Amino acid sequence: MTNHKRPSVYIVTGTTRGIGRAMAEEILRRGHRLFSLSRAPDTVTQGWRNYRCDLRDAEKIQVAMIRLLDEIPHEACGDAILLNNAGVLTPIGPLERNDWAGMAAALQVNLMAPMQLMSLFIQAAARFQGSRRIINITSGAGRHPYAGWGLYCTAKSALNMLTRCIALEQRGRSRPVTICAVAPGVVATDMQADIHRADDIDFPERQRFLRLAESGGLLAPEDVARLILDLDLAGQFQSGQIYDLRHATWSEGRPVITALKENG
């Protein structure tokens, strides 16, 4: 029998490298449609359209996301998933050593950009025939404070709270947009290189992260990307919940994960 299920459409930020790049490749490998916002040039390839967008610039985000949402062939697509992946750990260091421009950029990319994209996605949600889901890539740093990562921890913590608020806003609607946040664990990407390059004075826990990398303790971005997509497809992500991928296990060939406790 022919499978008439329409491909899902994924909107992913930060697909140039790291987890976002691995997500993009996995989404295409599974035969879905990919629309991305990244600082790479505008491109259209088989199944993948990229919109050049610097997420530090709110006006550019507005223009690019509205164009992206208009150009999705809604009638040919099933479920729609917004994956807020792009993020920056820098600037690293105690607050008084960060300049205003660095502080603003960190908050803009890690918090304000996802906030703006979620708002536009929810506004456009009625156009999508299938389910509409948002997955925010958060971090353990959104729940655990680290000296030297104040900007990053603050942004991810606020992203977690915004995730929970949006879930409440959507609850009870006839076709709610569902939303969750997922911390990927410690992953072998350029973000870890940023940590390794940092000064011990700016980031006192740097040695611990170095040792983890040296002992082969980092996750591969490809494995992380596959697991997030699999958990989502398996219906494991409950709206309003925050997850840590390190709590994922497999049971009877299916990935399972339990949400983190609110204050745990």
Ligand SMILES: NC(=O)c1ccc[n+]([C@@H]2O[C@H](COP(=O)([O-])OP(=O)(O)OC[C@H]3O[C@@H](n4cnc5c(N)ncnc54)[C@H](OP(=O)(O)O)[C@@H]3O)[C@@H](O)[C@H]2O)c1
């Ligand atoms: N790696 C980890 O251990 C780890 C742990 C916890 C959470 N995370 C989270 O996972 C997500 C992905 O991180 P990663 O490890 O894959 O990091 P990464 O390798 O450094 O990649 C970051 C991505 O974000 C994009 N980005 C950064 N600033 C941008 C901007 N102004 N405009 C557009 N795109 C921008 C980068 O694009 P450019 O190439 O244009 O810079 C790149 O595609 C982030 O949200 C991060 O906080 C990672």
